[in-house]
Each structure stands twice: as C-alpha cells, then as structure tokens.
Amino acid sequence: MLKQIRDGDWISLVLWLFRAVVILLVLYGTVAKLFFGVGNAYSGRDWANFFISGLSQGSLYALIALGYTLVYGVLFMINFAHGEFFMSGTLTATVFVALPLSASGFLDRTPIIGMMLILITAMSVSMGVALLTERVAYRPLRRAPRLVPLITAIGASFFWQYYFRGLFGSSLIPFPELQVLQGRYTILGVEILKTRAVVIVASLIMLVGLYFFVMRTKTGKAIRAVAEDKDVAALMGIDVDRTIAITFATGAAMAGAAGVLYGLVFRQVVFSMGFVPGIKAFTAAVLGGIGSIPGAALGGLFLGIFEAIGPPLFLEGLGIPGGHQLKDVIAFTMLVLVLIFRPQGIIGERLAEKKA
Amino acid sequence: MALLEVHNVHAYYGNIHALKGISLTVQEGEIVSLIGGNGAGKTTTLRAISGLLPPRAGYITLQGEDLRRYKAHQLVSKGVAMVPEGRGVFARLTVEENLEMGAYHRSDRTGIAADMKRVYQLFPRLEERRRQLAGTMSGGEQQMLAMGRALMSRPSLLLLDEPSMGLAPVLVEAIFQTIKEINKAGTTILLVEQNAHMALQTAHRGYVLQTGEIVLEDSAHNLQQNPVVQKAYLGID
Numbered sequence: 001m002l003k004q005i006r007d008g009d010w011i012s013l014v015l016w017l018f019r020a021v022v023i024l025l026v027l028y029g030t031v032a033k034l035f036f037g038v039g040n041a042y043s044g045r046d047w048a049n050f051f052i053s054g055l056s057q058g059s060l061y062a063l064i065a066l067g068y069t070l071v072y073g074v075l076f077m078i079n080f081a082h083g084e085f086f087m088s089g090t091l092t093a094t095v096f097v098a099l100p101l102s103a104s105g106f107l108d109r110t111p112i113i114g115m116m117l118i119l120i121t122a123m124s125v126s127m128g129v130a131l132l133t134e135r136v137a138y139r140p141l142r143r144a145p146r147l148v149p150l151i152t153a154i155g156a157s158f159f160w161q162y163y164f165r166g167l168f169g170s171s172l173i174p175f176p177e178l179q180v181l182q183g184r185y186t187i188l189g190v191e192i193l194k195t196r197a198v199v200i201v202a203s204l205i206m207l208v209g210l211y212f213f214v215m216r217t218k219t220g221k222a223i224r225a226v227a228e229d230k231d232v233a234a235l236m237g238i239d240v241d242r243t244i245a246i247t248f249a250t251g252a253a254m255a256g257a258a259g260v261l262y263g264l265v266f267r268q269v270v271f272s273m274g275f276v277p278g279i280k281a282f283t284a285a286v287l288g289g290i291g292s293i294p295g296a297a298l299g300g301l302f303l304g305i306f307e308a309i310g311p312p313l314f315l316e317g318l319g320i321p322g323g324h325q326l327k328d329v330i331a332f333t334m335l336v337l338v339l340i341f342r343p344q345g346i347i348g349e350r351l352a353e354k355k356a
Numbered sequence: 357m358a359l360l361e362v363h364n365v366h367a368y369y370g371n372i373h374a375l376k377g378i379s380l381t382v383q384e385g386e387i388v389s390l391i392g393g394n395g396a397g398k399t400t401t402l403r404a405i406s407g408l409l410p411p412r413a414g415y416i417t418l419q420g421e422d423l424r425r426y427k428a429h430q431l432v433s434k435g436v437a438m439v440p441e442g443r444g445v446f447a448r449l450t451v452e453e454n455l456e457m458g459a460y461h462r463s464d465r466t467g468i469a470a471d472m473k474r475v476y477q478l479f480p481r482l483e484e485r486r487r488q489l490a491g492t493m494s495g496g497e498q499q500m501l502a503m504g505r506a507l508m509s510r511p512s513l514l515l516l517d518e519p520s521m522g523l524a525p526v527l528v529e530a531i532f533q534t535i536k537e538i539n540k541a542g543t544t545i546l547l548v549e550q551n552a553h554m555a556l557q558t559a560h561r562g563y564v565l566q567t568g569e570i571v572l573e574d575s576a577h578n579l580q581q582n583p584v585v586q587k588a589y590l591g592i593d
C-alpha cells in the first residue's frame with residue numbers, strides 16, 4: 001500500500017480501501033452477531049434451514065449458470081437471452097402440460113411420469129428457443145466485433161420476453177403443487193421441505209451428468225476443442241457451427257430443467273421470471289470464473305448459500321433490519337466486487353487475460 | 357492425375373491480396389516442399405487447401421475432385437489433414453483426447469485404437485504422457501502430438517506448416533526423419549518451411565514462394581544447387 005501511495009497510484013489505493021471496508025463490515029457484522037447476539041436469536045436448526053434453502057436456491061443458480069459459462073466458453077459472448085431460455089420452457093410446460101395433468105389428476109396419480117413429461121417439455125422448448133436464437137440472431141454475427149452480439153443478445157432477451165407475454169399473458173400462472181412433495185423430510189434432525197430436497201438432488205444429478213457429458217463424450221470433447229480453437233477444430237473434422245448450436249442447446253436444456261424446479265419451489269411462473277435468476281446465475285458464473293464448468297456449479301452454490309446466510313449473519317449483526325429483502329443487494333455487490341478485483345473469478349482461471 | 361492440384365488460386369484477407377494466382381501440383385507419394393520468407397503466403401496456401409480460407413478465384417482439386425463445394429471440416433474425410441503453424445494442440449485436452457479429436461470423423465473403434473497404437477509407436481513419448489494436458493507439454497512434444505493427431509485421420513495428404521519452428525537442432529533432425537517415415541508408409545506430404553535446408557533435403561520437389569507468387573519450381577536437388585535459392589534461403593553466397 002505504501003508503494004502505491006509513493007507511486008501516486010490513487011485509484012488502486014481507493015479500490016484497496018474499498019475492499020478493506022467491505023471485508024471489515026462483513027467481519028464486524030459476523031462477530032457482532034455470533035458473539036454479542038445482535039438482532040434475532042437463531043438456533044442451530046434455524047441456521048441449518050438457512051443453509052438448506054441457500055443450497056437449493058444455489059443449485060438452481062448453478063444449473064442456469066452452466067448455460068452462460070458453456071456459451072462463453074465457445075463464443076466469448078455473454079448470452080443475455082439465457083434467462084429467457086429458462087423462462088420459455090417452464091412457462092410453456094406449465095400451461096400445456098403441468099396444469100392439464102394436474103387438473104386431470106394424472107400428476108398426483110403418477111407423479112414421476114408426470115414430472116418427467118413436464119421436464120421433457122420444458123427442456124425441449126428451451127432448447128428450441130435457444131437453437132432458434134443462435135441460428136437467427138447470433139450465427140450471422142460470428143465475425144462481427146464482440147460488442148455486436150452482446151447487444152443483439154439483449155434484443156433477443158426482450159423479444160422472447162414479450163413474445164411469451166403475448167402467448168401467455170402477463171399475469172402470474174400457478175405451478176401445480178404435487179401432493180407427494182408436500183411436507184418435509186427429516187434428515188439428521190433437520191427438517192427439509194420436500195421440494196427443496198428434490199431440487200437439490202435433481203440439480204446435483206444434472207450437474208454431474210453435464211460434467212460427464214462435457215468431459216467424456218465425443219461431443220463434449222468437441223465442445224472443448226471448439227472452445228479452444230475453432231480453426232483447428234474444423235481441421236479435425238469438427239463441424240464448428242453445429243457444435244456451437246449443441247452448446248447452446250445443452251445450456252438451454254439445463255435452464256429448462258432449472259425452470260421446472262423453480263416452479264416447484266416458488267409455485268408460480270410468469271413471462272418476466274427469467275430476468276432476476278438470469279442475472280443471479282450470471283453473477284454465479286462470473287464468481288466461479290466464466291468459462292469454467294465446475295466454477296459455474298460452485299459459484300452458483302456459493303452464491304445461493306451466501307445470499308441465504310448473509311442477511312441473518314452479518315446484515316443483522318450490523319443492525320440492518322429486514323435483511324432478507326437485501327439478498328439481491330448482497331448478490332450484486334458481490335458481482336461488482338468480483339468484477340473489479342478478480343474478474344477471472346474466485347476459483348476460475350485467468351481466462352480473460354489468456355484469450356485477450 | 358495428380359493427387360493435389362492448385363489452379364491459379366487467389367486468396368485475400370479483407371483487402372490484402374495474399375495469394376496472387378498460385379498453381380502447384382503434388383503427386384501421390386511425394387514430399388513437396390514450399391519455401392519462402394516471412395509473409396510470403398506459405399500458411400495462406402495451406403489454409404486455402406484445407407478449406408479454412410476459401411480462394412476468391414481459382415480452384416483446388418483433390419484426386420480430380422473440385423474442393424470448392426466442401427467446408428474445412430468436410431475435407432478431413434476426403435483425406436486432407438493439416439498440422440497448423442504453431443502446432444495448434446488443444447491445450448486443455450489431454451494428449452489422448454487430442455489424438456481422439458484427430459479421428460473425430462471416424463467411427464471404426466478398432467481402427468482408431470490401432471492407429472493410436474501406431475502413433476504411440478512413432479512417438480513413444482506421447483504414450484508416456486497420455487493423460488497429461490497437452491498445454492503442459494514441451495514444444496517438441498507438442499509438435500509430435502500435432503503430427504500424431506493429424507495422422508489419426510488417416511490422411512492421404514498431410515499438410516505440415518513449419519514443423520521445425522522453435523525446435524532444438526536435434527529435434528529438428530528427428531522430426532524430419534519422422535516425416536520421411538510417414539511418407540514411406542504411404543502418406544503424401546506438402547511441407548511448408550522456413551528451414552529451407554532441411555526441407556529441400558527431405559523433399560522430392562519444391563516451390564519457392566515470394567509475396568504471394570510462385571517464383572521457382574524444380575526438383576529439390578536442383579533447387580539446392582540453384583544460386584538464387586542458395587543466396588536467399590540457404591545462406592550460401
């Protein structure tokens with residue numbers, strides 16, 4: 001720090017102080033909470049509940065974040081329409097599959113088959129929307145400067161939001177409740193909402209499945225090859241355009257599945273539902289180091305848990321009431337901090353520098 | 357009919373006219389080398405042949421078939437493989453995964469396994485490093501990997517772009533030895549080099565490229581004796 005003052009490097013000094021203040025605040029709040037009991041008193045079970053709800057929220061972020069990271073990996077582009085891939089599948093599956101199946105009683109009689117049908121529909125629609133977006137809006141811009149597809153992505157995001165609003169209206173649509181998922185499991189003395197448990201388990205299975213797909217299958221290896229060098233990948237006989245489309249579809253399938261899980265937890269869907277989870281998942285992808293698949297998964301889990309535990313822990317410790325409404329503030333503060341101080345992410349590699 | 361025929365090819369990067377009417381032929385079984393200074397258009401010629409930079413005028417045939425209708429990734433199954441300049445290994449894939457990518461268009465599992473064995477015989481070093489990330493290998497090892505990977509597609513025509521670049525003299529000898537072996541085993545080779553000395557010793561015939569045009573064409577032996585070539589590319593006055 002002394003060196004920075006001597007060199008007159010005031011900007012990095014200010015940034016350094018800013019970071020120190022944030023860390024001190026978090027530490028102060030945590031200590032005040034844990035050792036001096038500021039704010040509400042929480043039992044161990046309460047903390048476990050915060051953790052579990054954070055974990056379940058985080059696993060949704062993780063699933064969505066994979067789409068950002070996969071696409072960034074192959075195109076170095078932030079696909080801002082990804083939140084809409086998430087929304088489109090769920091909304092369609094809710095209206096055309098979940099609600100009719102629920103009304104006819106099919107969903108409660110055969111919940112597993114019912115959920116499968118909902119999932120397949122949601123994932124297919126999300127994939128279709130993604131493939132269409134890639135083909136029409138992104139592929140023609142492959143050789144354009146990087147900012148161009150970024151702006152197009154924002155346009156695509158608006159397009160799909162209003163397209164689906166036109167299809168399904170702008171009011172909240174209830175996602176049916178499954179009888180089998182009412183109530184709680186008790187695991188090691190901690191009660192967990194069944195829906196949350198299902199979300200966590202289903203997400204983990206998909207995360208592992210995706211990792212296997214990318215690391216072990218021929219198509220997955222081709223995706224990684226295209227991410228490294230498109231010309232050389234083409235020299236290997238890899239159809240680069242097709243592989244990029246598959247990458248979009250893979251990310252969208254994860255998002256579509258995440259959307260159904262989201263419906264299970266929050267029990268309502270709407271055309272604008274993709275926006276906030278989309279940005280949160282983007283934050284998670286950046287946290288984990290965009291371009292890195294394990295990074296996106298860990299970043300998502302970390303963000304979900306941090307959001308859930310942060311408010312009762314250090315926000316209350318700092319004497320800030322109603323902390324739970326501030327969890328978005330925590331997430332976005334974290335995004336800004338990471339972008340300023342560690343753009344390569346917390347666990348990610350120095351992608352930005354290497355590719356630049 | 358020649359294996360490869362390049363007919364009066366013009367290629368551009370935007371407005372830059374990089375190839376100004378190149379014609380060359382490679383006969384089946386030959387090693388042909390293309391020499392020239394920096395920026396002469398050697399890499400561009402290979403990119404045109406492999407489909408990465410389609411010619412704006414002129415055309416290229418492989419066994420008489422016009423290649424204009426194919427994209428780069430479709431040419432691999434036609435028998436064209438290329439080791440790009442700077443090797444182009446996939447740094448974050450393992451050695452074995454890199455080799456698998458070389459066989460991407462094939463689906464004959466047993467054939468692929470046999471070819472991988474052959475590559476490991478040719479470059480035992482690669483077998484020791486099978487599970488290592490390609491990016492962590494030395495320059496020489498990466499060159500071996502890039503060549504092995506190209507062989508995995510069972511090419512009839514192998515395009516090599518400066519295989520000796522950045523290698524120690526001992527390794528350069530070894531690489532050119534391997535190039536001869538690959539050729540003896542039945543693969544036709546078009547070799548681009550700045551190391552004209554080694555290239556002309558290895559090749560049967562050669563072309564000299566200068567600012568996008570072919571200025572000389574002869575047997576490798578005659579080119580080595582040619583005073584112009586000696587002065588400009590072999591450092592002999």
Ligand SMILES: Nc1ncnc2c1ncn2[C@@H]1O[C@H](COP(=O)(O)OP(=O)(O)OP(=O)(O)O)[C@@H](O)[C@H]1O
Pocket residue numbers: 369372374392393394395396397398399400401441550
């Ligand atoms: N991507 C590109 N964009 C614009 N111009 C290029 C590009 N690549 C090559 N050129 C130009 O085309 C000409 C031929 O380049 P090329 O790479 O084929 O040369 P080379 O003979 O392979 O040279 P070297 O021995 O240095 O590799 C050069 O003038 C070069 O500046």
Ligand SMILES: [Mg+2]
Pocket residue numbers: 398399400441517
């Ligand atoms: Mg070159």
